[in-house]
Amino acid sequence: MTIPDWLDDFLWTYQNLIHDLGINGLLALAMYVVLAVGQLSLGQAAFMGLGAYSSALLTLKLKLPFLIVLPASCVVPILFALAIGVPTLRLSGVYLAIATIGLGEVLRAVYINVDLFGGALGINGIPESAETWMIFGLLAAATVALWLVGRSYIGRAMEAMREDATAAAAMGVNVARYQLAALVTSAMLAGLAGALSAHVSSFIGPNEYGFDRAVTILSFALLGGIGNPFAPVAGAWFLTLLPEAMRDLPEVRLALNGIIIVLIVLFLPRGLLGWRMKRRAA
Amino acid sequence: MLAQQLANGVLLGATYALFALGFTLMFGVLRVINLTYGFYFSAGAFLSLALTKGLGLGIWTALPIAAIGAGVIAVVIDFLLLTRLRRRPTAELDSLMATLGGVLALYAVMTAWLGPDIRRLPPDLISADAIVIAGLRITEAQLLILGATIVLVAALLALMRGTRLGLGIRAMAEKPDAAGLMGINIARTTALVSFLSGTLAGAGGVLIGLNFNAIEPYMGEQMMLRGFVVIIVGGLGDISGALIAGVALGIIEVLTAGYLSSGLKEAVAFSILVIVLWTRPQGLFGRAVVRRA
Amino acid sequence: MSLLTTRGLTRRYAGLIAVDHVDLDIPEGGIHAVIGPNGAGKTTLFNLISGLVMPSEGSITFAGTDVSTLPSFRRASLGMARTFQNIRIFGAMTVLENVLTGMHPALHAGLASVIFRLPSFRIEERQAVARARAALDLVGLTSRAGEPASALAYGDQRRLEIARAIGPQPRLLLLDEPAAGMNPAETIALADLVRTIAKTGVTVILVEHDMGFVMGLSDSVAVLNFGRRIFTGTPAAVRSDPAVVEAYLGARLAAKLKAQHDAQ
Numbered sequence: 067m068t069i070p071d072w073l074d075d076f077l078w079t080y081q082n083l084i085h086d087l088g089i090n091g092l093l094a095l096a097m098y099v100v101l102a103v104g105q106l107s108l109g110q111a112a113f114m115g116l117g118a119y120s121s122a123l124l125t126l127k128l129k130l131p132f133l134i135v136l137p138a139s140c141v142v143p144i145l146f147a148l149a150i151g152v153p154t155l156r157l158s159g160v161y162l163a164i165a166t167i168g169l170g171e172v173l174r175a176v177y178i179n180v181d182l183f184g185g186a187l188g189i190n191g192i193p194e195s196a197e198t199w200m201i202f203g204l205l206a207a208a209t210v211a212l213w214l215v216g217r218s219y220i221g222r223a224m225e226a227m228r229e230d231a232t233a234a235a236a237m238g239v240n241v242a243r244y245q246l247a248a249l250v251t252s253a254m255l256a257g258l259a260g261a262l263s264a265h266v267s268s269f270i271g272p273n274e275y276g277f278d279r280a281v282t283i284l285s286f287a288l289l290g291g292i293g294n295p296f297a298p299v300a301g302a303w304f305l306t307l308l309p310e311a312m313r314d315l316p317e318v319r320l321a322l323n324g325i326i327i328v329l330i331v332l333f334l335p336r337g338l339l340g341w342r343m344k345r346r347a348a
Numbered sequence: 349m350l351a352q353q354l355a356n357g358v359l360l361g362a363t364y365a366l367f368a369l370g371f372t373l374m375f376g377v378l379r380v381i382n383l384t385y386g387f388y389f390s391a392g393a394f395l396s397l398a399l400t401k402g403l404g405l406g407i408w409t410a411l412p413i414a415a416i417g418a419g420v421i422a423v424v425i426d427f428l429l430l431t432r433l434r435r436r437p438t439a440e441l442d443s444l445m446a447t448l449g450g451v452l453a454l455y456a457v458m459t460a461w462l463g464p465d466i467r468r469l470p471p472d473l474i475s476a477d478a479i480v481i482a483g484l485r486i487t488e489a490q491l492l493i494l495g496a497t498i499v500l501v502a503a504l505l506a507l508m509r510g511t512r513l514g515l516g517i518r519a520m521a522e523k524p525d526a527a528g529l530m531g532i533n534i535a536r537t538t539a540l541v542s543f544l545s546g547t548l549a550g551a552g553g554v555l556i557g558l559n560f561n562a563i564e565p566y567m568g569e570q571m572m573l574r575g576f577v578v579i580i581v582g583g584l585g586d587i588s589g590a591l592i593a594g595v596a597l598g599i600i601e602v603l604t605a606g607y608l609s610s611g612l613k614e615a616v617a618f619s620i621l622v623i624v625l626w627t628r629p630q631g632l633f634g635r636a637v638v639r640r641a
Numbered sequence: 642m643s644l645l646t647t648r649g650l651t652r653r654y655a656g657l658i659a660v661d662h663v664d665l666d667i668p669e670g671g672i673h674a675v676i677g678p679n680g681a682g683k684t685t686l687f688n689l690i691s692g693l694v695m696p697s698e699g700s701i702t703f704a705g706t707d708v709s710t711l712p713s714f715r716r717a718s719l720g721m722a723r724t725f726q727n728i729r730i731f732g733a734m735t736v737l738e739n740v741l742t743g744m745h746p747a748l749h750a751g752l753a754s755v756i757f758r759l760p761s762f763r764i765e766e767r768q769a770v771a772r773a774r775a776a777l778d779l780v781g782l783t784s785r786a787g788e789p790a791s792a793l794a795y796g797d798q799r800r801l802e803i804a805r806a807i808g809p810q811p812r813l814l815l816l817d818e819p820a821a822g823m824n825p826a827e828t829i830a831l832a833d834l835v836r837t838i839a840k841t842g843v844t845v846i847l848v849e850h851d852m853g854f855v856m857g858l859s860d861s862v863a864v865l866n867f868g869r870r871i872f873t874g875t876p877a878a879v880r881s882d883p884a885v886v887e888a889y890l891g892a893r894l895a896a897k898l899k900a901q902h903d904a905q
Contacts, residue, residue, distance in 0.1 A: 104438075106441045106444060108448075149622060150622065150625070152626075153622075153625040153626040153629070154625060154629075157629050158440070159440065159441050160375075160440055160441070160444065160584070161580070161629065163381070163441065163444050164381065164576045164580065165576075165621060165622065165625060167448075167572075167576070168572075168573045168577075168618055168621070169618070171573060171614065172573070172614045172615055172617075172618040175611055175612070175613075175614040175615060176611075176615055178611065179609065214755065214756050214758070215755055218750070218755045218762065218766065219741070219744070219745060219748035219750070219765075219766070219769070220752075222734070222738060222741055222742045222745070223742065223745055225731065225733065225734060226731050226734070229732065229733060230729050230731060232693060232713075232729070233725065233731070234742070235692075235712065235713045235714045235717075236691060236692075236693070236713050236714075236717060236722075236723055236725075237714075237717060237742050237743050237745050237746075238717035238718050238743075238745040238746035238809075239742075239745055240714050241714065277569070281448060281452055284445065284448070285449075288445070318456070320452055321452065321453045321457065321460075323449070323452060324448075324449040324451070324452030324453035324454075324456065325449065325453045326449065327445060327449025327450075327452075328429065328446050328449040328450050328453065331433070331442055331445045331446040331449065332429075332432055332433070332446060335442075342733060342734075345734065345735075345738045345741070346737070346738060346741060346766065347758070347762070347763070347766045348763070348766040348767040348769075348770045
């Protein structure tokens with residue numbers, strides 16, 4: 067099937083933007099999953115970086131095919147998630163939040179100072195093995211899977227936990243297990259996003275996975291809302307398209323993210339689109 | 349050589365301790381992780397810049413004025429961001445997010461207004477001479493830091509233990525609802541805690557700016573990671589814990605930079621954080637209340 | 642066999658003993674009350690039994706299993722259910738969904754089964770909904786099944802909380818001051834509901850202040866004062882026990898009453 071020329075041109079010109087929409091969608095889902103169980107983890111950007119770097123090294127050093135690299139890129143993020151997540155399960159939520167805020171910046175220092183990661187210049191020459199359909203396919207699959215899970219006893223347990231964890235536990239919900247599972251899922255999604263991103267832009271650098279990105283991801287989910295998995299993706303798309311108008315002003319974008327977060331948390335905690343989804347399948 | 353490293357570490361640690369004090373105070377009393385704290389640190393530094401360069405004041409005058417200025421800014425911003433959130437069941441995490449967003453916006457505004465370049469305090473502000481005590485080289489700036497830290501900590505402890513205001517603060521920390529019923533003015537005490545916290549941050553900003561001879565908008569941000577490590581290792585809300593953990597971190601950092609590599613300082617600090625989370629999250633003195641509600 | 646046994650159950654907080662070496666033996670079946678003046682430790686006792694709070698000393702045995710240090714979600718899986726003094730329903734969820742969350746221990750479908758909507762998941766879910774609707778029928782909230790729980794009046798919210806607790810057909814139901822905040826008519830209706838529930842075979846333990854509610858309803862009564870159990874017996878016997886009277890009225894008034902009584 068050949069597509070018309072104008073469409074072809076359009077897709078070519080906006081290729082990066084289209085990829086960003088898909089990848090940011092995945093990152094927004096990674097944020098959604100932890101917020102949906104009432105946790106705050108800001109580690110998605112760090113997990114993304116771990117996924118990006120490990121996938122780049124797997125492809126370039128071990129010459130593994132992309133279909134193996136992609137799932138393998140989840141391993142390191144998940145390990146880090148467990149290292150931070152397990153001890154904080156029995157602690158108040160602030161500890162997880164604090165531990166994950168710092169992770170991105172710490173890893174940045176490591177990427178810069180260790181030769182294997184290419185130092186300050188990062189890694190380039192990564193083959194562009196990731197196709198657009200892979201990105202959006204994964205995004206669609208993840209969104210639908212989360213939606214289906216949401217309409218089951220698991221989704222009910224998650225919402226109950228978010229509202230009142232003590233009462234949920236009295237109802238038989240193993241709160242700690244779900245929180246850990248959410249964190250691991252979040253690391254997996256972010257790791258995949260990182261690997262995909264590395265293999266469409268062919269270059270990754272140490273400054274892309276730190277505090278700025280962590281906050282941006284948070285603003286995706288807060289803006290869209292977390293009542294259902296489509297909302298944060300919509301939030302991601304809105305905020306990804308918005309800067310096109312402000313491409314030359316990165317500080318403005320960051321300030322805007324900050325202001326959005328403040329306004330949403332203070333005045334619109336459910337986000338713009340966070341309508342509740344039905345939680346039963348029968 | 350080692351002794352010199354240790355001395356440097358202690359002095360660096362004193363600043364970390366000072367930074368962490370206000371941070372842990374906010375959490376201990378108000379149950380808020382206030383991420384705008386780093387901004388007050390930068391604000392204090394820039395205020396001191398304006399006072400010394402613009403008005404020609406000496407460091408001994410500029411320091412307290414800048415610190416108080418940062419304290420006032422803190423009262424205003426904390427009031428705007430946090431008052432609404434206090435009543436919510438998810439207050440802790442909500443205030444973390446709100447202050448996260450807030451600090452970004454504040455840094456962006458500051459950078460836009462003042463520019464991202466690194467500035468320096470006037471060179472004649474403090475003598476660059478070093479005194480030699482017991483074979484250890486200590487600069488006047490470092491002495492100033494140590495002295496100021498001691499004075500501020502002593503003042504804080506005196507306030508908390510010896511005054512009615514301090515009593516009110518401690519009551520609020522333990523049981524906010526009961527404190528209100530006992531006649532403690534919650535709004536005023538909250539503002540006071542914000543003020544104290546901001547003042548400590550501001551003072552820290554001036555002192556660090558002086559010590560490293562570098563002032564730029566995002567300097568508070570870089571301190572935040574250290575701040576996190578210190579307050580968790582010391583125990584969330586535990587003042588003496590923060591002091592000891594701060595000094596310890598300073599020593600560990602200097603030794604890491606000296607014997608391993610400067611670039612791994614953050615990694616070491618963060619690893620300590622993770623280890624503490626696994627082994628002793630309630631902090632050095634075991635006083636932090638850590639369990640999920 | 643006793644369904645719930647506690648031996649030397651104690652809970653200390655810095656500076657006070659909330660529950661002081663309490664021994665309880667609750668048989669299977671029937672309605673059992675725990676009463677006592679304010680601050681006697683009743684809610685703490687409940688929290689110890691249901692697992693919200695861990696004991697400082699002593700043991701709790703439920704249906705033959707030592708549950709003393711088990712987290713609350715595990716005790717729920719073993720067949721313990723409870724309501725809370727300040728109603729803790731999930732306001733954002735619908736009435737039916739609230740009751741469905743109570744069915745959690747019975748739902749086991751794996752992740753793959755859920756995502757691919759395999760028969761094992763669908764059957765489980767359907768059964769859960771059927772049982773949830775039955776529970777709503779029992780408490781009389783069938784017509785409100787699709788509404789958000791926060792829209793219910795206080796009395797109905799209490800019923801919803803009870804429905805959520807009995808949905809999974811627990812062996813033990815702990816009711817923490819169920820009649821709190823209710824007018825006399827609602828209280829009578831609630832007592833009927835509790836009786837109906839007990840008839841289905843659920844053992845009920847309730848903590849209450851409302852004496853009329855407790856006395857007309859319970860098969861046995863345990864009295865706590867200052868964290869200690871001072872009496873166990875039938876409702877009739879409780880009224881006249883001197884220790885109980887003293888606990889509620891204070892020593893002076895109790896002595897005066899006794900003097901009056903003896904003089905007659």
